[in-house]
Amino acid sequence: MAIVDPVTLQVVAHIPVGDDPHEVVASADGKTAYVSNYGFGAFHTLAVIDLVGQKQMPFIDLGALRGPHGLVFAQGKVWFTAEAAKAIGSYDPATGKIDWIMGTGQDRTHMLYVFPDGKRIVTTNVNSTTVTIIEKTEGGPSGPPPGAPGGDWKLTVIPVGRGSEGFDVSPDGKEAWVANAQDGTVSVIDMATKKVVATLEVNVPGANRLKFTPDGRHVLITAGSALVVLDAATRKEVKRLATVQGSGGIQMEPNGERAFVACGPDGNVTAIDLKTLEAVGHVDVSGPDGLAWAVRQ
Numbered sequence: 001m002a003i004v005d006p007v008t009l010q011v012v013a014h015i016p017v018g019d020d021p022h023e024v025v026a027s028a029d030g031k032t033a034y035v036s037n038y039g040f041g042a043f044h045t046l047a048v049i050d051l052v053g054q055k056q057m058p059f060i061d062l063g064a065l066r067g068p069h070g071l072v073f074a075q076g077k078v079w080f081t082a083e084a085a086k087a088i089g090s091y092d093p094a095t096g097k098i099d100w101i102m103g104t105g106q107d108r109t110h111m112l113y114v115f116p117d118g119k120r121i122v123t124t125n126v127n128s129t130t131v132t133i134i135e136k137t138e139g140g141p142s143g144p145p146p147g148a149p150g151g152d153w154k155l156t157v158i159p160v161g162r163g164s165e166g167f168d169v170s171p172d173g174k175e176a177w178v179a180n181a182q183d184g185t186v187s188v189i190d191m192a193t194k195k196v197v198a199t200l201e202v203n204v205p206g207a208n209r210l211k212f213t214p215d216g217r218h219v220l221i222t223a224g225s226a227l228v229v230l231d232a233a234t235r236k237e238v239k240r241l242a243t244v245q246g247s248g249g250i251q252m253e254p255n256g257e258r259a260f261v262a263c264g265p266d267g268n269v270t271a272i273d274l275k276t277l278e279a280v281g282h283v284d285v286s287g288p289d290g291l292a293w294a295v296r297q
Contacts, residue, residue: 001014001017001021001035001047001049002014002283002285003015003051003054004269004283009283010283011283011284012054015049015054015055017035017049017056018043018047018059019037019039019043020038021035021036021037021038021289022036022037022069022289023036023038023069023070023071023249023289023290024036024292025073025292026073026292026293026294026295027093027294028073028076028297029297030051030295030296031052031296031297032048032050032051032057032093033048033049033051033292034046034047034060034078035071035290036068036069036070036071036290038067038068038069038083040067040084041066041067041084042066043066043067043068044061044062044063045059045060045062046059046060046062046071046078046080046091047059051294051296060091062080062082062089062098063098064085065085065098065101066082066083066084066085067083067084067085068081069081069082069110070110070111070112070123071112072114074116074118075116076092076093077091077093077099078090078091079091081109081110081123082109083108083109083110085103086103086105087103087109088101088102088104088109088112088123102134102155104123104125104155106125106130106132106157107125107127108125108127108128109123109124109125110126110165111123111166111167113167113168113169113176115173118136119135120133120135120136120191121133121134121135122167122169122176124164124165124178126164126181129159129161129162129163129164130159130160131160131164131167131178131189132155132156132157133155133158133176133194134154134155134156135154136153137153137154138152158189158195158196159196160178160180160187160189160196161180161183161187161199162180162182163181163182164180164181164187165179165180165181165207165208165209166179166207166208166209166210166221166222167179167210168211168212169191169212170212171212171214171215171216172216173191175188175197176188176189177210177212177219178210179204179208179210179223181207181208183205184204184207184223185199185201186199186204186207186219186230187199187200188200188235198235200230200235202228202230202237203228203237204221204223204228205224206223207221207222207223207224207228208222208248209222209249209250210222211250211251211259212232212252213252213256213274218232219232220250220259220261220272222247222248222249222250223246224245224246224247225245226242226245226246227240227241227244227246227261227270227272228240228241229241241272241277241278243279244263244270244272244279245263246261246262246263246270247262247264247265247289248264248289248290249261249262249288249291250262251291251292251293252274254293256274257273257275258272258273258280259271259272259274260272260291262288262289262290262291264287266282267285267286267287268282268284268285269282269285269288269291
């Protein structure tokens with residue numbers, strides 16, 4: 001894992017993380033990073049990095065939850081997909097234990113979004129061509145009492161396009177946009193009705209990541225040979241940067257000034273000015289994929 005100074009765009013440290021690292025997420029206090037060691041189900045660990053000391057910590061062994069990929073840090077916990085186990089789970093750093101697991105029953109449960117309150121979760125299932133919305137319920141007469149640990153969860157499976165992988169939820173929480181890599185389309189899901197309300201023919205074959213800008217105005221998609229920018233309101237393409245060979249993660253700078261795009265074929269992470277929608281710099285790093293932003297509290 002490379003640690004980068006976002007001002008100078010220089011790599012300040014390299015930390016070992018294990019076999020086939022894919023996604024990375026930082027804790028809310030900016031002191032710890034977690035990396036999923038994926039291997040299409042061959043591996044079952046999360047690497048833990050001390051960002052202050054810039055050193056590797058003991059791995060988290062997920063046991064039978066093989067193929068960890070998508071990561072989110074929310075509610076003080078690390079949430080992860082376990083692709084080979086067709087499940088998602090959460091790990092509590094305070095107790096050092098996996099404290100929750102939920103099966104999806106879908107093939108290649110891959111990327112993940114957890115709402116800040118921890119009561120709604122969205123995940124893409126690549127080979128099943130679906131999205132799963134998981135919602136916490138308060139239990140009922142035959143279930144646990146309201147507020148009980150674990151509680152009950154409702155799963156809604158929504159058919160989308162082929163190769164549903166990269167996705168994001170709009171900043172207002174009202175829509176989820178899903179990039180369908182094999183179809184080259186984007187499915188728009190209304191989070192209230194939990195239904196696809198539009199399929200955008202935006203020519204993004206091979207798309208594997210999609211992110212809203214912090215202000216919700218634009219949507220960035222890494223589509224293999226280009227970075228494609230859509231207007232979120234009109235749902236139309238506004239720019240296609242053919243020189244940005246986007247093949248991996250997209251990370252938004254919290255202040256909304258820049259986006260960072262992992263460009264594996266070019267061996268760099270490209271910085272994009274979100275006002276001009278132009279490339280303004282790059283970080284030289286081999287085989288980049290997952291990206292995270294760490295803010296020291």
